[in-house]
Amino acid sequence: MTTSAPARRTAARIPVRLDRRYLPVLGTFVVLALMLVVGGTRYDNFLTPAVVSNLFINNAHLVVLAVGMTFVILTGGIDLSVGAVLALSTVVTAALLQAGWPVPVVLPLAVGVGTVIGLAHGVMIHLFQVQPFVATLAGMFFARGLCFLIAPESIAIGDPAFVELASWVQIAGQWRMTSSVLIAAIVLGVAFLALHFTRFGRTVYAIGGGEQSALLMGLPVARTTVLAYVVSGTCAGLGGLLFAMYSRSGYSLTGVAMELDAIAAVVIGGTLLTGGTGFVLGSVLGVLVLGLIQTVITFEGTLSSWWTRIVIGVLLLVFVLLQRVLSLRRT
Amino acid sequence: MADSAPTDILEMRGITKTFPGVKALQDVNLTVRRGEIHAICGENGAGKSTLMKVLSGVYPYGSYEGDIVLDGETAQFGTINDSEARGVVIIHQELALVPYLSIAENIFLGNERRRAGGGIDWNRTNAEAAALLQRVGLNEQPTTPISALGVGKQQLVEIAKAISKDVRLLILDEPTAALNDTDSEHLLGLLRQFKGQGITSIMISHKLAEIAEIADRTTIIRDGRSIETFDMATAGESSEAVQNRIIRGMVGRDLDNRYPDRESHPGEEVLRIEDWTVYHPTQPGRVVVDKANLTVRAGEVVGIAGLMGAGRTELAMSLFGRSYGRDISGRAYLHGKEVDVHSVPAAIRSGIAYVSEDRKQYGLNLIEDIRRNISAAGLGKLTRNGFVDENEELKVAEEYRDSMNIRTPNVLVEVGKLSGGNQQKVVLSKWLYTAPEVLILDEPTRGIDVGAKYEIYTIINELVAAGKAVLVISSELPELLGICDRIYTLAFGRITGEVDVPSATQEGLMALMTQETQEATA
Numbered sequence: 001m002t003t004s005a006p007a008r009r010t011a012a013r014i015p016v017r018l019d020r021r022y023l024p025v026l027g028t029f030v031v032l033a034l035m036l037v038v039g040g041t042r043y044d045n046f047l048t049p050a051v052v053s054n055l056f057i058n059n060a061h062l063v064v065l066a067v068g069m070t071f072v073i074l075t076g077g078i079d080l081s082v083g084a085v086l087a088l089s090t091v092v093t094a095a096l097l098q099a100g101w102p103v104p105v106v107l108p109l110a111v112g113v114g115t116v117i118g119l120a121h122g123v124m125i126h127l128f129q130v131q132p133f134v135a136t137l138a139g140m141f142f143a144r145g146l147c148f149l150i151a152p153e154s155i156a157i158g159d160p161a162f163v164e165l166a167s168w169v170q171i172a173g174q175w176r177m178t179s180s181v182l183i184a185a186i187v188l189g190v191a192f193l194a195l196h197f198t199r200f201g202r203t204v205y206a207i208g209g210g211e212q213s214a215l216l217m218g219l220p221v222a223r224t225t226v227l228a229y230v231v232s233g234t235c236a237g238l239g240g241l242l243f244a245m246y247s248r249s250g251y252s253l254t255g256v257a258m259e260l261d262a263i264a265a266v267v268i269g270g271t272l273l274t275g276g277t278g279f280v281l282g283s284v285l286g287v288l289v290l291g292l293i294q295t296v297i298t299f300e301g302t303l304s305s306w307w308t309r310i311v312i313g314v315l316l317l318v319f320v321l322l323q324r325v326l327s328l329r330r331t
Numbered sequence: 332m333a334d335s336a337p338t339d340i341l342e343m344r345g346i347t348k349t350f351p352g353v354k355a356l357q358d359v360n361l362t363v364r365r366g367e368i369h370a371i372c373g374e375n376g377a378g379k380s381t382l383m384k385v386l387s388g389v390y391p392y393g394s395y396e397g398d399i400v401l402d403g404e405t406a407q408f409g410t411i412n413d414s415e416a417r418g419v420v421i422i423h424q425e426l427a428l429v430p431y432l433s434i435a436e437n438i439f440l441g442n443e444r445r446r447a448g449g450g451i452d453w454n455r456t457n458a459e460a461a462a463l464l465q466r467v468g469l470n471e472q473p474t475t476p477i478s479a480l481g482v483g484k485q486q487l488v489e490i491a492k493a494i495s496k497d498v499r500l501l502i503l504d505e506p507t508a509a510l511n512d513t514d515s516e517h518l519l520g521l522l523r524q525f526k527g528q529g530i531t532s533i534m535i536s537h538k539l540a541e542i543a544e545i546a547d548r549t550t551i552i553r554d555g556r557s558i559e560t561f562d563m564a565t566a567g568e569s570s571e572a573v574q575n576r577i578i579r580g581m582v583g584r585d586l587d588n589r590y591p592d593r594e595s596h597p598g599e600e601v602l603r604i605e606d607w608t609v610y611h612p613t614q615p616g617r618v619v620v621d622k623a624n625l626t627v628r629a630g631e632v633v634g635i636a637g638l639m640g641a642g643r644t645e646l647a648m649s650l651f652g653r654s655y656g657r658d659i660s661g662r663a664y665l666h667g668k669e670v671d672v673h674s675v676p677a678a679i680r681s682g683i684a685y686v687s688e689d690r691k692q693y694g695l696n697l698i699e700d701i702r703r704n705i706s707a708a709g710l711g712k713l714t715r716n717g718f719v720d721e722n723e724e725l726k727v728a729e730e731y732r733d734s735m736n737i738r739t740p741n742v743l744v745e746v747g748k749l750s751g752g753n754q755q756k757v758v759l760s761k762w763l764y765t766a767p768e769v770l771i772l773d774e775p776t777r778g779i780d781v782g783a784k785y786e787i788y789t790i791i792n793e794l795v796a797a798g799k800a801v802l803v804i805s806s807e808l809p810e811l812l813g814i815c816d817r818i819y820t821l822a823f824g825r826i827t828g829e830v831d832v833p834s835a836t837q838e839g840l841m842a843l844m845t846q847e848t849q850e851a852t853a
Contacts, residue, residue, distance in 0.1 A: 202710060210696050214707075217675075217761070219708075276699070
């Protein structure tokens with residue numbers, strides 16, 4: 001309080017100033033930087049290209065899920081199905097490849113599964129005014145059940161074309177990445193442009209700020225709401241594909257509770273759960289924070305991996321409290 | 332205190348309340364005599380509600396400076412419960428009732444009538460509630476859920492709840508803001524009755540006529556300071572004079588002319604609607620607007636006067652892209668050509684703009700900045716290949732900030748932080764950017780303080796001077812008479828009259844507004 005009062009006073013006078021809406025994202029960024037610094041000083045080999053690359057590689061699918069989730073949460077909704085849809089996508093990919101379908105056909109089908117489920121959510125939520133929580137909960141059960149119907153056991157992926165696709169990509173010199181990371185980066189880039197520079201993005205924020213007022217401003221609320229769930233579903237389908245590349249298998253129990261990780265990443269990234277404010281880049285920072293916690297705990301060695309969950313829980317609380325404080329100040 | 336039975340029930344001395352960065356109240360003094368109705372007046376943001384929150388313990392003792400003396404004893408309320416225990420009960424502007432609980436349950440919420448074992452004694456609860464309802468003149472069963480009641484009746488339940496707590500000092504924050512005239516009258520009558528029973532009332536209100544009618548004394552608060560307290564009996568001869576006296580205190584200057592002058596030069600007819608009929612969205616068969624016909628010409632301000640529930644907003648919103656109602660029939664013409672208003676975007680394209688009576692819910696995205704609120708309705712004009720031209724957007728916002736005189740350090744400020752008047756200017760900017768032919772303004776000055784009202788009227792004048800057609804809906808007849816050229820009266824969904832303003836009187840309009848048309852031979 002003592003530092004913020006004078007800071008605010010000067011801020012009001014300077015025309016170009018730090019928007020308070022960026023504060024949560026900045027907070028996430030600071031946490032991320034702190035973790036890197038602490039990790040780097042505490043452990044050898046922490047700040048090596050291999051570790052950093054792995055951070056991205058291990059979390060590429062979660063980045064894509066969190067990006068899709070950001071659209072939905074910005075409209076004031078939620079999508080609980082993404083973990084199950086991701087699993088369904090891995091299973092569809094593995095099963096079709098096992099059946100000998102060619103890769104160029106399998107890839108769009110795996111992503112398309114997510115798109116269709118997302119569309120179904122959007123229609124239920126907008127046309128029939130079903131609560132997003134309930135509609136996507138139903139979608140979650142549906143997708144998870146379908147997984148087991150298709151493949152009760154894990155299916156390994158041996159298709160050479162697919163394996164080739166999932167392998168390393170040279171970026172610069174010694175630095176390599178998997179193609180899944182590149183795909184995630186492209187998804188992020190497209191989402192960033194769509195949210196911040198297009199009419200569609202504006203409408204997403206406007207719906208989160210108040211659906212009634214958005215309607216009376218003549219904005220295409222119906223189309224945009226449905227589209228937000230389509231985006232999230234498609235991202236989940238794509239996330240499944242990335243996860244199948246990463247794990248080289250399709251398994252029905254993949255991604256249990258992963259939707260909660262995605263939601264946590266979005267919230268830690270500074271997006272308000274009630275919608276209307278937030279940044280897709282923040283969501284990615286959120287994913288990286290989650291991933292880094294995991295890395296730190298691995299480096300620590302003696303700690304149970306369940307500490308990851310505890311730390312995530314604490315962080316989530318801190319960030320939600322921070323948002324509360326900020327929005328209380330606003331009124 | 333020297334005397335044992337002080338005539339003052341309450342004395343607040345030197346109250347100062349500071350929020351981070353803002354001094355909301357500064358050395359405020361308020362003395363309330365036993366058994367009087369004491370009005371508190373001031374512009375929005377003057378500190379009235381803050382003062383009442385200090386008094387009722389919402390802001391606990393220690394979070395403010397100064398003393399509260401109740402019945403000659405210094406009071407130190409830590410919570411609302413403390414103040415209620417001393418008979419001080421506040422009824423907030425936003426009613427705090429639980430919609431799905433019954434009237435009786437709401438009245439005794441937190442104060443349940445219990446049996447020996449601890450369970451709720453329903454017989455006693457309902458019987459006592461019935462007695463309380465009778466006292467406030469509400470003819471409803473105690474078991475009726477709150478959600479089945481209108482705002483007026485809910486207000487009465489709040490008052491019944493207050494009496495159940497043995498209230499001695501009743502504080503009402505804008506009690507009649509959401510009520511129609513009949514309900515307001517009833518409420519004011521009730522306050523008078525309480526006065527006879529020895530209950531003191533403090534009332535915050537913007538309705539000056541009401542205060543002139545009912546209050547014994549008035550305290551003016553301006554910019555967080557108590558300016559003066561005066562006896563209503565000596566404040567002026569007529570209600571009009573008393574109101575002017577209050578306004579003078581509130582704005583700190585004489586406001587001779589509450590409405591800016593305008594020369595009327597109506598031109599060609601712009602908007603005409605014929606046989607406009609709207610049914611209630613959820614109650615099939617209930618007609619809310621019945622075969623309405625009206626016209627608005629270019630350069631003309633046309634008013635719609637009607638009591639609450641007459642169908643004013645329903646008429647406007649159904650016209651604006653069928654945002655309200657179902658089975659809408661009738662024709663709308665702009666410049667003599669029939670137009671399609673089946674959806675909000677279609678209505679906007681046709682050149683219609685609608686400024687809602689509920690700015691916060693329907694007019695603005697409160698958590699977004701001024702710039703993006705202004706561009707929201709006309710975003711298509713700023714979009715190239717799906718991408719929004721942000722430089723142009725900023726330029727547009729800056730232009731409107733200047734032309735509409737929106738008081739803000741910059742256009743990146745969140746709209747939720749602006750005052751009501753500035754918010755309304757943002758809404759108007761948003762619609763002007765869509766270049767409408769017709770502006771429908773629904774209660775354009777609701778919740779806006781006196782100074783900003785004048786600015787809004789000036790903007791309306793500029794609009795009609797530029798050849799726009801303006802349709803204004805208002806509950807305040809003086810406002811309609813002050814700014815309109817013509818007024819239609821609406822009663823029970825039907826247009827009951829059309830009056831030219833020079834020949835109109837409040838009494839005449841009110842007669843038309845309450846005129847029940849004989850039921851048509853359906």
